[in-house]
Amino acid sequence: MTRLWLKQPLAVLADGAAGGVVIADGRIVELVPSGGAPSGPVDAVFDASRHVVLPGLINTHHHFYQTLTRAHPAAIDKELFPWLTSLYPIWARLDPESFRLSVRLALTELLLSGCTTAADHHYLFPDGLESAIDIEAEEAAGLGIRVTLSRGSMDLSKKDGGLPPDSVVQDKDDILADSERLIGRYHDPSDGAMTQIALAPCSPFSATKSLMMESAALADAHDCRLHTHLGETEDENAFCEATFGCRPLDYLEDVGWLGPRTWLAHGIHFTTEECRRLGAHKVGVCHCPTSNAVLASGSCPVNELLAAGAPVGLGVDGSASNDASNLIEAARHALMVGRLNYRSAEAMTARDVLAMATEGSAACLGRTDIGRLDVGRQADLALFTLDELRFSGAHDPIAALVLCGATRADRVMVKGEWRVLDGRPVGVDLARLRAEHGEAARRFG
Numbered sequence: 267m268t269r270l271w272l273k274q275p276l277a278v279l280a281d282g283a284a285g286g287v288v289i290a291d292g293r294i295v296e297l298v299p300s301g302g303a304p305s306g307p308v309d310a311v312f313d314a315s316r317h318v319v320l321p322g323l324i325n326t327h328h329h330f331y332q333t334l335t336r337a338h339p340a341a342i343d344k345e346l347f348p349w350l351t352s353l354y355p356i357w358a359r360l361d362p363e364s365f366r367l368s369v370r371l372a373l374t375e376l377l378l379s380g381c382t383t384a385a386d387h388h389y390l391f392p393d394g395l396e397s398a399i400d401i402e403a404e405e406a407a408g409l410g411i412r413v414t415l416s417r418g419s420m421d422l423s424k425k426d427g428g429l430p431p432d433s434v435v436q437d438k439d440d441i442l443a444d445s446e447r448l449i450g451r452y453h454d455p456s457d458g459a460m461t462q463i464a465l466a467p468c469s470p471f472s473a474t475k476s477l478m479m480e481s482a483a484l485a486d487a488h489d490c491r492l493h494t495h496l497g498e499t500e501d502e503n504a505f506c507e508a509t510f511g512c513r514p515l516d517y518l519e520d521v522g523w524l525g526p527r528t529w530l531a532h533g534i535h536f537t538t539e540e541c542r543r544l545g546a547h548k549v550g551v552c553h554c555p556t557s558n559a560v561l562a563s564g565s566c567p568v569n570e571l572l573a574a575g576a577p578v579g580l581g582v583d584g585s586a587s588n589d590a591s592n593l594i595e596a597a598r599h600a601l602m603v604g605r606l607n608y609r610s611a612e613a614m615t616a617r618d619v620l621a622m623a624t625e626g627s628a629a630c631l632g633r634t635d636i637g638r639l640d641v642g643r644q645a646d647l648a649l650f651t652l653d654e655l656r657f658s659g660a661h662d663p664i665a666a667l668v669l670c671g672a673t674r675a676d677r678v679m680v681k682g683e684w685r686v687l688d689g690r691p692v693g694v695d696l697a698r699l700r701a702e703h704g705e706a707a708r709r710f711g
Contacts, residue, residue, distance in 0.1 A: 322382025322646030324627035327581030380648030389418025545574025550630035557583035579627030
């Protein structure tokens, strides 16, 4: 068992670890105090004196396939509902080859931004793409990144009162059968798992009540998590009130989703009382500040949710509404939006948003083995340098990553293995990936 000492980092986001972190067998085995040395012999030493060491960042909401339609003329400068209706027919042309490239590119982008665990919400299964989640699992394994693959679904088309066209929805029984297949094949509930499955009917305006309820029962039977979009726009509120006679959170409770197994994407339009209900039931919320700003949706009431006891994580959201897959960048956006929204210097800090992107995100995914640099946790770390001009003159290295706008990690480790070295992903030909993905994306113009 090789013992590696990440020695004397420039700064580290952990108490009692100023002297570094010792890693063995994919786990953190020791935190070294300032001026100290490991308590036992080590086999290798990495001089981390140029590096700010963070827990690996955790992305709790994404749509990998959307890397193919960034800055698309059909969708630029639109709010969510018209944005979706413009892009649904384009996304219906997804095929396995282009989808695989979209996943590979999104995961590579995330790794380069310091992300070590990513949750994707894939809900489009046009004819020929029935194995989309299998493709995601293969690509994640090849890159060595942890994933929670949310088997998304839509069975409520426009003709039945929903938003998506018939071409992108599926039959409920097919959805549930495939969900059970994927759980059996990929869902690993154990400590240190690299791949987990969640069940994720897309939204109140694209999934039937029956699908929501049966997905909840299936998740309960197999001990996996539930995920959906909720509270994202005023249009959604109006849809729920007109269709179900209640607000979105009341609908969530009606279908049996109001519990600690659930985490939600966006959560913008919740009242203070609804935040208290979410906290009381330990429902997690993924804050997506960049996408929310681009789509002019609003801002998540992060502080009210945290005060109520709800886990709050961070997500980049889809690369057609971000339009990037960069989690350290999203942390900066969360800080700026938070301080602007609350208009208080103390309301949101750089360390608050880093906690959201690590420990808060881990809680949303129901994981206690990642998200912090603690003895016994998984050795998932993101190491950043402050060598760029933007950091010159910065006196607090950890705050500088957020305030000065870090965009790329120098090294990234997942389960004790380096997956990014010297700013480059291990085993990935970036020029080839860019060329192949760009060629695939042109088919969606």
